[in-house]
Amino acid sequence: MKDVVISGSGVFTPASIVTNEELVASYNQYVDLFNAENAAAIAEGEVVAMEYSSCEFIEKASGIKSRHVLYKEGILDPNVMQPVFAKRGEDEIPEMVEMAIVAAKEAMAQAGKTAADIDLIICAASNIQRAYPALSIELQQQLGAAGYAFDMNVACSSATFAISNAVNAIRGGMAKVVLVVNPEFASPQVNYTSRDSHFIFGDVCTATIIETTDTCTADNSWKILGMSLKTEFSNNIRCDVSYTDHCHPEVDPLTPFFKQQGRKVFKELLPIVADVILTEMARLDVAPDDLKRLWLHQANINMNVFAARKILGREPEAGEAPLVLDTYANTASAGSIIAFHQNKQGLTAGDKAVLCSFGAGYSVGCLVLERYR
Numbered sequence: 001m002k003d004v005v006i007s008g009s010g011v012f013t014p015a016s017i018v019t020n021e022e023l024v025a026s027y028n029q030y031v032d033l034f035n036a037e038n039a040a041a042i043a044e045g046e047v048v049a050m051e052y053s054s055c056e057f058i059e060k061a062s063g064i065k066s067r068h069v070l071y072k073e074g075i076l077d078p079n080v081m082q083p084v085f086a087k088r089g090e091d092e093i094p095e096m097v098e099m100a101i102v103a104a105k106e107a108m109a110q111a112g113k114t115a116a117d118i119d120l121i122i123c124a125a126s127n128i129q130r131a132y133p134a135l136s137i138e139l140q141q142q143l144g145a146a147g148y149a150f151d152m153n154v155a156c157s158s159a160t161f162a163i164s165n166a167v168n169a170i171r172g173g174m175a176k177v178v179l180v181v182n183p184e185f186a187s188p189q190v191n192y193t194s195r196d197s198h199f200i201f202g203d204v205c206t207a208t209i210i211e212t213t214d215t216c217t218a219d220n221s222w223k224i225l226g227m228s229l230k231t232e233f234s235n236n237i238r239c240d241v242s243y244t245d246h247c248h249p250e251v252d253p254l255t256p257f258f259k260q261q262g263r264k265v266f267k268e269l270l271p272i273v274a275d276v277i278l279t280e281m282a283r284l285d286v287a288p289d290d291l292k293r294l295w296l297h298q299a300n301i302n303m304n305v306f307a308a309r310k311i312l313g314r315e316p317e318a319g320e321a322p323l324v325l326d327t328y329a330n331t332a333s334a335g336s337i338i339a340f341h342q343n344k345q346g347l348t349a350g351d352k353a354v355l356c357s358f359g360a361g362y363s364v365g366c367l368v369l370e371r372y373r
């Protein structure tokens, strides 16, 4: 079996930042407007008064301090409460492809590859901006790559599942050098009027290059020792938007938005995550003490610390399980790849690490890695 490596990574980070303070201030203004408009119905007990959000709660419950967004305008306006941006036409590049071009170029430069080397592009994200033609094929055209391309979606596990597809395509002889991009344009799926979830997501795009050790020339590359994917159906994280919605005028206006039962997710998903990682490590004869880094999905600081403890069998030391949640928030499938991209330095050949995503589905994608060069 061919040795396959992640030979490059890249991240596109939108320039605009929304802090918790800004987000909570606008949310609380929205609450005041709502409660004033509905004062009579609230007094009659027909409408439930909205409660304030708080920065203290958000930081303690999630670890998030701020997030990057593509379009800040509208999000902080209590009369708008959503990103405001023009719909792009057929002759314009959609946001997700635009983000992916930047991340892809960084990953390709790290890997020492040009578009001419790439023969498969996988665009994997929690939301795909249009049904077809595939965004990945437009990205292929923009980069000037040959071969084939496709889009896929396994929510927060999209990146790891896509990397496993890339590995299998390489091992099956379908491709030699694969570009995986994860444009997570998450802000439009956030219900900024929901106290439970208005703080959760940020926008970002990550990219990785996957190839064999035969073609790898990169300095900092990571051999994929093993991969394990698992899914188990759950309704606890959902987004119901569908191309059939226009056939159902009764569709709930909240349909396009992300919704979750956060507590249940926390309780139900973590045991699956720990089991998938520990089973794959045991299969590969990798002991917890062998691990130098855990690049975990970034949804919640408490979840990450809990998972790291389960895997290592002790408290994680500073830098062992790096967090990017504080400045990026939850970036769906891109989170573990940002953690990898920003924290893959300072290790030597032979060092082992785990990269793992988890989320809606439920889905868990675990890669056990070893520094190759």
Ligand SMILES: CC(C)(COP(=O)(O)OP(=O)(O)OC[C@H]1O[C@@H](n2cnc3c(N)ncnc32)[C@H](O)[C@@H]1OP(=O)(O)O)[C@@H](O)C(=O)NCCC(=O)NCCS
Pocket: 052, 053, 054, 057, 058, 061, 062, 156, 195, 196, 237, 260, 261, 262, 263, 265, 266, 299, 300, 303, 330, 332, 358, 359, 360
């Ligand atoms: C979403 C999440 C951060 C919420 O944290 P939590 O500790 O579970 O918080 P809860 O929803 O149970 O709410 C706790 C309390 O805070 C309150 N609260 C909720 N949102 C609040 C906000 N924005 N500001 C202030 N208080 C808030 C709740 O009303 C509740 O009050 P109560 O105890 O009086 O009933 C957390 O559950 C989580 O991250 N879960 C995992 C989610 C996940 O990984 N999802 C994958 C998505 S890709």
